[in-house]
Amino acid sequence: MMDILKVPFSRFGSFIVISPLHGKDNDNLYIRNIRNGDNDLGETFRLDVLSDGQIVPYKPVLKPTILRLEAAEGFADISITEAKVLQIRSEGVGIRLTGITGAYDYAIPANGECWEVNHSGQEIHYMLTPIKGKLVMDAPFQEQRCLKIVADFIPDPQTLEMDCAIEEYFTDYKKRSYLEFLKAQELVQNEFQTWLDHSLECGSYLKNGRELAAYITWSCVVEPEGKLTRPAMYMSKNWMTNIWSWDHCFNALALAENSPELAWEQFVTFFDHQAESGMLPDFINNRYALWNFTKPPIHGWTLKQLMENREFVTKEKLQEVYEPLIKWTDWWLQYRDDDHDGIPQYNHGNDSGWDNSTIFHRGTPIESPDLSAFLILQMEVLAEIAREVGKKEDAEKWARNSKDLLARMIVHFWKNDRFTAVRSGDHSVIHSESLVLFVPIIxxxxxxxxxxxxxxxGLVENGFITEFGLATEKPTSSFFQEDGYWRGPIWAPTTLLIYKGLVESGETELAKVIAKKFCDMANKSGMAENFQALTGEGLRDPAFTWTSSVFLILANALLE
Incomplete structure (x- = not known):
């Protein structure tokens, strides 16, 4: 089920990743540093297996805490034993690291047999430490850099065994020892097993999917660093190496029952970066936040579900998030209502999360009923929090505003027995057969x-429900595309939104049908970014956390 060509190798807390370079080199594996956002794959070293000084072919075998490179002459086991430490143990073969270098990158001897590699392009240092066997370096220096950096870890000639450590650091390396490989790897295995045990339960027939989803969510967490003030679950460690400001909500929901503290960290992390105006950034990583776009205000919808665990979501936590949630709500009403009709707008498809949905095919700004629906729920939650913290007048105001927006939404968007999207200003109806127009079911x-x-x-009769789940564009639409991003493929977040809305509407049987279709598909096709609606084939990034989280949520719900 776990294929290194699709699912990258990493661990909880780490920015170290081993994977191919998707779209650049799918034939080799690389050690990568994913600190630079999704504009950079972060490759630092290519990995090769050596026998008698020659590169030999190998087969990668991926398990959650160990990556084995199997060659005819022997094998090498790789484990990320600490967030910044990668250890390798081999028998019969050696390992070559070929630096992916540029200007100013160099390597020098350090601490006896160790070598320091200064990878200025990635703004990181590596200490290469031979523990058993020896390290042979080929790093000729010329002017301001090494012309190449090649590190060969060679097995002991007597035992044919090799052990080594590769450690990241930023400023100064402190000389240290490393745990023996098998002991260190056992600790990582125990850590993952604990995570798996705390992942939501699923039916036995979904066992493979549960284990894959647990691995992806565990391995995609990075530790606090730079802009990231809390442990953060990235969307992927393939190339979607950021957190977007609605994706994090779905990951929080999957953690809420068994890991509530980490769930809360995921939920509030974007409010750490909230602009004075109330806007949330489109995404964040350890280096920067992007402000060109934002994402829809699903935070009230999310908080309402987190509040089901009142032993954890205390009055103090609600007070923590109350003012930021007000600012976020007011931002949409103040800065995204250019025609002042009381109906907020999207200025770009990216702001909706449905980047290229057909509601945007005539341009923007667009008023869409899903946005109003999110804000109706968000204001309702604000009223609930206000009541709890003793702000009676505020509670009455938010409850009134919620009901008023609901009434305006229906008058504004409900035309001929369906919701529509309209152009802001002239309110001309946009012809669209997108699933986004059904999101108000929430x-x-x-x-x-x-x-x-x-x-x-409309969901049933218009054919949105395929053999594999909810297509994001009606399959018979002229805009439908098999790999059209939000113009056809099945997505996890939209599936969960509609599922929850159906349950809220008393349509539990239909909700379960949709949940089962999605879970069966993901169990077979993996936790891809999205899926071909007519075949169930995984599309785009093949190892995505919100897909994993939604799978766990829906699979767990099917047990009820």
Whole structure:
């Protein structure tokens, strides 16, 4: 089930990744540093297996805490034993690290048999330490850099065994020893097993999917560093190496039951970076936040579900998030309502999360009912928090505003027994057969019964529900594309939103049908970024955390 060509090798807390270079070199494995966001794959060394000084072919075998490179002459086991430490143990073969170097990169002897590699391009140092066997370096220096950096870890000639450590550091290396490989690897295995044990339970027939989802979510967490003030679950360690400001909500929901502290860290992390205006950045990583876009305000919807665990989501935690959530709500109402009609707008598809949805095919700004639905719920949650913290007038205001926006939303968007999207300003209707127009089902019983009924009938009768789940564009639409991003493929977040909305509307059987289709598909095809709606094939990034989290949530719900 775990294929290194699709699922990168890493561990909880680490910025070290081993994978191919997708789109650049799929035939070799590289040690990567994923600190530079998704514009840089971060390759630092190519990995090769050596026998008698020659590179030999190998087969990679990936398990959650160990990557084995199997060659005819022997094998090398790789484990990321600490967040900044990669250890390798081999029998019968050696390992070559070929530096992916540029200007100013160099290597020098350090601490006896060790070598320091200064990888200025990635702004990181590596200490290469032979523990058993020897390290042979080829790093000729010329002017301001080494022309090449090649590190060969050679087995002991008597035992044919080799052990080594590669450690990241920023400023100064402190000489140290490393645990024996098997002991260190055992500790990592125990750590992962604990994570797996705390992952949401699933039916036995989904065992493979659960283990894969648990590995992806565990291995995609990075430790606090730079801009990241809390442990953060990246979307992937392939190339989507950021956190986006709605993805984190789905990951928080999957952690809420068994790892509530980490769930809360995921939920509030974007509020650490909130602008004075109330806007949240589009994404963050350890280096920077992007402000060109944002993402939809699903945070009230998320918080409402987190609040089901009131032993953990205490009054103090609600007070922590109350003012940031107000600012986030007010930002949409103040800065995203250019025609002042009381209906907020999206200025770009990226702001909706549905980047290229057909509601945007005539341009922007667009007023879409999903945005109003999110804000209706968010204001309702603000009213609930205000009541709890003793702000009676605020509670009444937010409850009133929520009901008023619901009434405006229905008048504004409900046309001919369906929700529509319209251009901001002239309010001309956008022809679209996108699933996004069904997202208001999240309002459940707040919607009049005829509207709820029409939404459910529209999902079923218009063919959105394929053999594998919910297509994001009606399959018979002229805009439908098999790999069209938000114009057809099945996505995890939209599946969960619709599922929760159906449950809220009393349509539990239909919700379970959709959940089972999605879980069966992901169990077979893996935790891809999205899926071909008519075949169930995984598309784009093949190892995504919000897919893993939604799989765990829905698979767990199927046990009920």
């Amino acid at each position: 309002l459940g019983n707040r919607l009049p019964e005829p509207i709820r009924k029409s939404l459910v009938e």
